[in-house]
Amino acid sequence: MPCEHFEDALIEAAASGVAPQGELRAHLDACPSCRAEFAQEQSLFGAIDSGVRAAANAEVPASLLPRVRASLDEAVVTQPRWVVTWPVLAGAAVCVVILFTAIVLRQSNRVPNPNDSVAGNSLDPSAIVSPRILDSAGPSLRPSPSTPPPVSVATNMAPRQAANTHDSTPQVLVPRDQELLLASYAQEWSSRKRGPLVAGDTDQTVVALLEVTPIQITPLDVKPLAEGNSQ
């Protein structure tokens, strides 16, 4: 039976694997019981260490790495399916976004904000015609000198300059021989659908109210038909 006073110190020394020193060393030299206990503790910790080492350093089966490589090959084969699928999904998503944007833009063109249009901030795309086009279209299409030229994107306008004029203005490329045709078409379209607004854009003068003369209807003089004529 070890001396109680040194029991914990014995276990600590055996667990740490460090040779006992100082008071403990002196006691072990003098006490055979504690010396035997210390030896047993050392044996116990040695057995624990060797048992754990045996458990930890088991021989690795030769089949492990080939099995892992085979599973890696399968993983590589299965991976492209997903990789092939996602671009299709991404493309579909982009198409949906484009479609949605087109619908929104179309709806916003159908119901324009009158305030914006009067202020000249939003122009109908078909009404956007460059001064150069209007010039070439002749005096009938040219706006009055007092009105500012409409914000436009023309065939000869540089991209940066066009971007500075208005961000939401669509840009189109028109062949030279179709400039006049486009100008006349835009003029006709704007006069049909948004005549007053376009007039407000190009001419800041107040539009006079339309005077409509009352229609005069003369009473009809109905004469009874003769019997002979009715047949």
Added chain:
Amino acid sequence: MQELVLIQPSSAARSEWVREAAQADARREFEERLAECGPLAYRVARGVLRNTADAEDVAQEALLRAYRSFERLRDRNRFRGWLVRISFRLALDRLRSVKRREQRDTLWSQPGHVPPPVNAEDIAALNQFQGHLERALEELPEKLRLVLLLSALEGYTIDEIAAMVGVPIGTVKSRIFIARKKLAEKLRCHANTLKMR
């Protein structure tokens, strides 16, 4: 009105080629790690499971997961630590499910799992003690158990274990010390079965 858009028909094929090349690079690099870390994953799993087939399954699963997450685990120390932890975790899960399913006895006491003994007495004593040791190991807290297993692995220093587990070196040392003391407390009553070696 037509809008002209510049397209590159070969861009898809090129991205496919780049992807395959990156995948081949990752595979090559992973193969280098596999030779070193495959046995590590297996030994960690076997230290928990004490069954060769189960440990092999767990190691394979852990390595496969490591391969899938290889982009995040290019750093060697990080890879090893991640693999050790995932192997340990998977092995614990497997052990619990096996216990729930079968309540089977461990294969740990079979003679093939212990170092070659000297004689019949040693065989009996060692098998008996080893069985007690395994049960005591199972009862250890997971943190202590993992560090003790890693410290018993050949070829890994305390510094490397600390990097693997992600704790300071002092913590590793104290965990090893506490784990051994706990095992000794449980096994002291069985120490008389041991022959002084």
